[in-house]
Amino acid sequence: MKLLMTCVLAAMLAGLTVPAIANSVALGDFQTGLGDWMTDGPVSISSGVAVLEENPSGLMTSLWLEFAMPAQALSLSFHSALTASPDGSGGFPLPDTLQVSLLRPGTYEPILSTAGFSDFYGLDNTGDSRFGPLVMVADTEILLNVSSVPSGTEAVLFFDLLGGGDGMATRVEVDDVIIMTGVIPEPLTLSGVWLGVLSIAGYLRRRRRHE
Ligand SMILES: [Ca+2]
Numbered sequence: 001m002k003l004l005m006t007c008v009l010a011a012m013l014a015g016l017t018v019p020a021i022a023n024s025v026a027l028g029d030f031q032t033g034l035g036d037w038m039t040d041g042p043v044s045i046s047s048g049v050a051v052l053e054e055n056p057s058g059l060m061t062s063l064w065l066e067f068a069m070p071a072q073a074l075s076l077s078f079h080s081a082l083t084a085s086p087d088g089s090g091g092f093p094l095p096d097t098l099q100v101s102l103l104r105p106g107t108y109e110p111i112l113s114t115a116g117f118s119d120f121y122g123l124d125n126t127g128d129s130r131f132g133p134l135v136m137v138a139d140t141e142i143l144l145n146v147s148s149v150p151s152g153t154e155a156v157l158f159f160d161l162l163g164g165g166d167g168m169a170t171r172v173e174v175d176d177v178i179i180m181t182g183v184i185p186e187p188l189t190l191s192g193v194w195l196g197v198l199s200i201a202g203y204l205r206r207r208r209r210h211e
Pocket of ligand 1: 054163166167168
């Protein structure tokens with residue numbers, strides 16, 4: 001049922017009036033652990049869900065997977081939940097934030113045009129979210145339109161939790177990472193302007209590379 005809903009949402013996102021989705025590729029259901037996913041900082045599996053908690057020895061906790069884009073990919077989607085509880089900390093001016101990015105391996109450049117940002121979805125622990133026209137959010141499900149990404153494109157999907165002493169202990173759950181595939185009847189015209197500044201995750205990652 002959950003997968004059917006994802007099919008419908010993926011079709012809407014791709015601008016299809018008649019859903020023509022044939023299949024899905026599972027990237028992460030976390031039922032039997034992390035599989036090929038990589039981590040940095042406190043990431044655990046709890047009841048088949050990946051859980052990111054704030055990194056006490058750094059600003060960022062990361063969960064990522066490198067993969068090749070399947071043929072006829074329409075959407076990349078996942079379920080995520082962010083919860084925060086007071087932890088008595090203070091002094092850090094920015095709220096804890098989840099940033100999700102689809103980047104090229106090695107260079108960490110965004111695969112899709114997200115001018116000014118390296119992430120395609122951001123959510124902080126005050127409830128503010130940020131995403132562009134290639135993204136659809138339905139309750140806890142987030143879908144990214146990847147129909148313009150050529151088959152076989154090497155990609156890395158990053159989930160980054162940016163923490164700090166903002167007074168809250170923040171926890172992020174990630175599950176059901178899948179790519180819906182199918183045939184698109186008409187060529188899609190994808191456009192969108194993502195306003196803003198370079199994301200903090202992108203900055204930190206590049207800085208970490210050069211250290
Ligand atoms: Ca915090």
